[in-house]
Amino acid sequence: MASEMRGRHLLGRKIIKVSSKRQITIPIQFFKELDLGSEIECLLEEGRIILQPLHRGPSEFSLEILKDLLAQGYAGDALLEQFEKKGQDIKKATSQMLEEADAMATGKLPSASFDQVFGSED
Numbered sequence: 001m002a003s004e005m006r007g008r009h010l011l012g013r014k015i016i017k018v019s020s021k022r023q024i025t026i027p028i029q030f031f032k033e034l035d036l037g038s039e040i041e042c043l044l045e046e047g048r049i050i051l052q053p054l055h056r057g058p059s060e061f062s063l064e065i066l067k068d069l070l071a072q073g074y075a076g077d078a079l080l081e082q083f084e085k086k087g088q089d090i091k092k093a094t095s096q097m098l099e100e101a102d103a104m105a106t107g108k109l110p111s112a113s114f115d116q117v118f119g120s121e122d
Helices: 028-033 060-071 076-105 114-118
Strands: 003-005 008-010 040-045 048-053
């Protein structure tokens, strides 16, 4: 059932519920059609939430890590081992930062004030 809405060609439309924890379930036909994995990108655009497949390529950050490891003299299997370790360290740190941000957003942890983050102008 294709329809036209706000200048976009829609291939499907579903009304879905939002849980008390702000969670949604993506309809299986949408999930399969877009070949979604375990993560998707969420955008806020002109009063709309857009969910789309996450396309990850090598990031500049990964390249910086690789350059640093090469500069330290790593090569071959040792380079791969250290690169994987650094990647896991980054995932852990990112996960912890997200958990802390979530706790601050829900009031479980206090958040820093503007002055604490940026300093006062005095």
